[in-house]
Amino acid sequence: MLTDRPQSYGWLTIALHWISALLIPAVFGIGFYMVDLSYYDEGYHTLPALHVSLGLLVGFLTLVRIVWRLGQKGNPKALPEHGFWIRLASSSMKYAFYVMIVVMIVTGYLINTAKGDPALFFDWFGIPATWQLGPDGVDLAGEIHNIVGWLIIILAGLHAAAGLLHHFVIRDRTLKRMLRPDRTES
Amino acid sequence: MKKTIAALTLSSLGLASVPALAADYVIDTEGAHASIHFEIQHLGYSWLLGRFNDFEGTFSYDPEDVAASKVNVTIDPASVDSNHAERDKHLRGSDFLHVEKYPEASFVSTGITNIEDGGEEFDIVGNLTLHGVTKEITIEAEKVGEGKDPWGGYRAGFEGSTEIRLKDFGIDYNLGPASEVVDLELHVEGVRQ
Numbered sequence: 415m416l417t418d419r420p421q422s423y424g425w426l427t428i429a430l431h432w433i434s435a436l437l438i439p440a441v442f443g444i445g446f447y448m449v450d451l452s453y454y455d456e457g458y459h460t461l462p463a464l465h466v467s468l469g470l471l472v473g474f475l476t477l478v479r480i481v482w483r484l485g486q487k488g489n490p491k492a493l494p495e496h497g498f499w500i501r502l503a504s505s506s507m508k509y510a511f512y513v514m515i516v517v518m519i520v521t522g523y524l525i526n527t528a529k530g531d532p533a534l535f536f537d538w539f540g541i542p543a544t545w546q547l548g549p550d551g552v553d554l555a556g557e558i559h560n561i562v563g564w565l566i567i568i569l570a571g572l573h574a575a576a577g578l579l580h581h582f583v584i585r586d587r588t589l590k591r592m593l594r595p596d597r598t599e600s
Numbered sequence: 601m602k603k604t605i606a607a608l609t610l611s612s613l614g615l616a617s618v619p620a621l622a623a624d625y626v627i628d629t630e631g632a633h634a635s636i637h638f639e640i641q642h643l644g645y646s647w648l649l650g651r652f653n654d655f656e657g658t659f660s661y662d663p664e665d666v667a668a669s670k671v672n673v674t675i676d677p678a679s680v681d682s683n684h685a686e687r688d689k690h691l692r693g694s695d696f697l698h699v700e701k702y703p704e705a706s707f708v709s710t711g712i713t714n715i716e717d718g719g720e721e722f723d724i725v726g727n728l729t730l731h732g733v734t735k736e737i738t739i740e741a742e743k744v745g746e747g748k749d750p751w752g753g754y755r756a757g758f759e760g761s762t763e764i765r766l767k768d769f770g771i772d773y774n775l776g777p778a779s780e781v782v783d784l785e786l787h788v789e790g791v792r793q
Contacts, residue, residue, distance in 0.1 A: 453775050462686070528685035549678050552689050553700075 415595050418489040422596035427486070430479045431592055434472065435570075438515070441468045442567050466526055467536045473519035480512065493586055507573055514566045521555040521562070528552045625756060625790025627657040627673070633757070633789035636675060644778030650682035650691075657707075659790055661756055663746075666719040667712045671726070673788075675705040695773040702732045710736070719743070724760065733769045737762050739786065749791075757789035 417424040423431075448461040492501050526533045528547045532540025547555060580588035627634045636652045657673030678699040680691045692699045709726035716722065724739040739760040746756035763783045766772070 453773070525685065525689065529683060529688075531685070549680075549688065549692060552685060553678075553692060556689060 418483075418486040419596070420489050420491050422490055422591050424486075424595055426482060427479075428592060428594070430475060430482070434475060434479070437468060437472050437475070438566065438570065441465060441472060442563055444468070445563065463534065466522070466533055469519065469522050470533060470535045470541065472515065473523075476512070476515050476519070490591065493588065495586060504576070507569065507576075510569065511566070511573075514562050514569075517562050518559060518566065521559040524555045525552055525559065623662060623754075623756075624658060624660045624793045626793060627655075627659065628755070628789045628791050629654075629656050633755075635787050636673075637785040637787075639783040639785065640775070640781075641778040643776055648682065650680060652677065652679050652705075653681050654679035657788070659758075659788070661790075663719050666715050666722055669709070669712050669722075669724075671707070671709045671724060673707045673786075675707075677702065677705045677730070696771055697731060702730075705730045707737075707739075713738075728764065728769075730764070730769045731771050735764075735768055737764060739784075754792040755789055756792070757787075760786040760788075 415424060416426050418427050444461055444465045448457065448465060451458050451461065492504075496504075523533050523541065524545065524547050527541075527543035528551070530543045530546055532542045534540045577589045577592070580586050581590070634655075636655055638650050638652075639647050640650075642648045652675050654676035655673055657671065659669065659671035661669045677697040678692055680688055680697060682688055682691065691697055694701075697705075706729045707726055709724050711725045712722050713725060714721075714723040720743045722741055724741050725736065726739070727734050728737045739762040741758050741760035744757040744759055747754070749755050761783060763781050765781055766775075767780065
């Protein structure tokens with residue numbers, strides 16, 4: 415039930431998927447809102463700190479997710495009724511998400527630590543600075559962070575629409591497989 | 601050589617009025633014997649200090665004729681450094697310096713006034729261009745010293761300060777009533793050419 419099977423996802427994969435599905439739009443929303451805060455807004459300092467902390471959390475979860483998925487031997491297999499184009503579209507979307515999330519974590523970290531201060535995970539611990547960017551590098555990282563952030567949200571919208579399409583229009587098990595493991599499979 | 605002798609002869613005879621030749625100096629940014637600092641109040645509770653790391657400039661100065669002095673400095677506003685990565689990013693952005701649109705700031709002197717203390721203290725009037733806006737400002741300057749350096753050169757150094765209202769230069773991000781004015785402090789040492 416915990417691990418992925420040929421026909422269905424296990425609980426850990428399902429949990430990681432849905433936590434990410436909540437967390438990533440939340441981090442985006444905070445980021446989108448915080449950049450326009452004025453100096454006298456209450457969240458001027460707290461929201462950027464929260465954005466960094468939750469962004470790091472996405473980073474940790476994504477790391478766990480990548481390692482975990484690598485250990486699942488390619489399970490579950492694609493649904494047999496899905497042809498070449500659906501498989502290509504869905505798997506390229508999946509890899510694009512991994513790449514984009516990693517880009518977001520790396521650029522966010524580089525902006526945050528550019529002066530040598532650690533990236534703080536709440537009040538708990540900090541990830542030390544390593545490669546310190548100069549001003550041009552920080553601004554470039556900022557632009558990438560902005561563009562890729564929007565790209566993730568737009569593609570996540572398409573990804574969600576595709577899930578609903580599979581469930582309500584094509585009426586296959588794509589979405590159901592991401593809701594709970596198949597009990598008949600052991 | 602002949603011309604020089606001719607000029608000397610003429611001037612010594614008082615037949616030609618040779619203007620006092622102000623010495624030209626290049627600001628020693630290469631050796632970092634120059635810096636441009638700014639100070640702004642934080643909420644009215646403390647001073648925040650920062651600096652512009654990249655700039656270059658020249659000046660001419662003749663202690664015999666201080667009024668003929670000139671100074672010309674260009675600053676890269678993207679080099680703003682307040683020792684805080686995200687604040688510096690914010691300062692470079694469109695809320696403040698907007699360096700992408702206005703990649704250069706400069707000061708070009710137009711005249712020297714209020715010469716005091718035997719030419720050691722004076723006001724430099726000139727045009728400051730910042731954030732795409734050019735305005736006349738006055739820098740109160742003071743000579744720190746001048747003379748030979750140990751490596752065969754000749755140097756002169758000054759310090760100067762002025763204050764500007766951010767709004768005058770089109771920067772109107774609200775930092776609060778205590779933080780509308782920025783003090784600029786300049787320390788320059790020039791190597792005579």
